[in-house]
Amino acid sequence: MEPFQYFVPSSSMKIPRPSNRMPHLIQLRNLKMASSAHAYVRGSTVQFYEWLHSQRGCRLPHGPEIWICGDCHAGNLGPTGDLRGRIDMYIRDLDQTVIGNPAHDLVRLALSLATVARGSDLPGVIIARMLEGIMLGYEYAFKDKQDKAALRPSQVKVAMHSSIEQTWKNLARKRIENTRPTIPLGKHFWSLSQAEKIALQTLCSSYEIHQLVNSFKGRHKDAKIKLLDSAYWVKGCSSLGLLRYAVLLGIGDKDDQRYCLIDIKEAVAATAPYIVKSNMPRDNSYRVVEGARHLSPGLGERMRATRFLDHVFFVRELLPQDMKLKLDELSETYAIYAAGYLASIIGIAHARQMDRDTRKDWMAVLQENRSKQLDAPSWLWTSVVQLVGNYEQGYLNHCRRYALKC
Known part of the structure; x- marks a missing residue:
């Protein structure tokens, strides 16, 4: 591999198994940090x-x-x-x-x-x-x-x-390279373990996710939510190596189904110095959500804290307008x-x-x-x-x- 060339799975290179992601993610993080x-x-x-x-x-x-x-x-x-x-x-x-x-x-x-x-x-x-x-x-x-x-x-x-001016199709092209209800595996998305698939299915069937997704303007609060596809998301720089998942959901009935893309990211201890004697949540997922609600209310109201696979995560739906x-x-x-x-x-x-x-x-x-x-x-x-x-x-x-x- 040439110096500073990104690790990119291709047709001639197998996508890492879930149990062997970490070396590739560390390599990718080092490459990104070396790029400029x-x-x-x-x-x-x-x-x-x-x-x-x-x-x-x-x-x-x-x-x-x-x-x-x-x-x-x-x-x-x-x-x-x-x-x-x-x-x-x-x-x-x-x-x-x-x-x-x-x-x-x-x-x-x-x-x-x-x-x-x-x-x-x-x-x-x-x-x-x-x-x-x-x-x-x-x-x-x-x-x-x-x-x-x-x-x-x-x-x-x-x-x-x-x-x-962004639409769902713009988001699909940029994030998942496809407007059909699938997430194609490759450079940005890797395969999941069976345990991850089951945990994500359980999460997306929960009341908290239904409430989050159906709280957006123009959606019925009781609309059906169905998990269409999911993948491990290779995204970020300093956060590469943390658990991160992309979930594609269908909203409503088949005849009039809409799609949304959910970003599920592991929350870990903050590096930034904090005030010890403060009311900051000690659970890192709740810390991220609470901070978002104070600093960026429009984003914070779109986020939820959750736990699965013995890790804590924060969840948000990605909008086409997020740039x-x-x-x-x-x-x-x-x-x-x-x-x-x-x-x-x-x-x-x-x-x-x-x-x-x-x-x-x-x-x-x-x-x-x-x-x-x-x-x-x-x-x-x-x-x-x-x-x-x-x-x-x-x-x-x-x-x-x-x-x-x-």
Whole structure:
């Protein structure tokens, strides 16, 4: 195998047996993380917090104790639909959500965008302006009156317009490569063990799944639900190696049957630091769902916590409108506007959890340690500069270690 070539099952390569998935998933995860510096940032949350809290001469502000994303890189934000068919920009990946320090989300986003900017060969001054944009966008979200649409860069507006136009057929083509009621095995979907098939059949017959699926606008609350197909889902980066399943359901009678795709993902302990003496659920599946309901209500109301096969999972139906923002390349102007806008999404998610006095106090803390040269606090600039250096070294070492194994 050539270095950095993805592991892709083909007609000449057997799909791994359920008992032998792990080596292939680890290999795929290493390959994905080696594909770009930004991919390495996305896939190394553990290192992020280790490096962040080992920095010298940089002390993060202690914000109010609220639900945070915990892994707030740019790829975890995007257009997301709710139960009533409305579309908005949300934090859309909450695996790492905890009750913690909101400053962690700001640093994670800033590092992510700085890495994309470096990959786009933008000058350092633009990264400095992006950090200013992050602070301005985040603080704007705490104002009593906001115009979220006014902040959206043109590329984001295009993405949201495209999201609104998505249909089930679009989702099927992107996710399962088929509009028929089957999930074809191959690159993205692998076969299940008999125990997994039985457990998924039992889960999809449960009241909680019926209630979730039939809560969407336009569906009858008593519509019949039938499991049509299921598979192990090879998806994500840092989460590769966790149990994850795709389930295709039929809703209603055969003559007028609709389809939906369910994402069932194992919930594990969060890497993000959390407030020990908080009311955060200790069950990881309930932690993820509760965090989603606070940070991204339109997504949280579409999620459920469950347990089977001696593991805990969170479940959600995927909508055609759920999309990732593509930020592989940034122009100088778009980089600054995108930074401000994405930070405002995080700010809105944080601000809705605070009363007016708490918001005011947090904004006062964020105004500290600013210089005349850079309208961003010194702790944010110092954190990003040091982390970029850590990640450059970590990424190159990761690539070297992987290349030697190929």
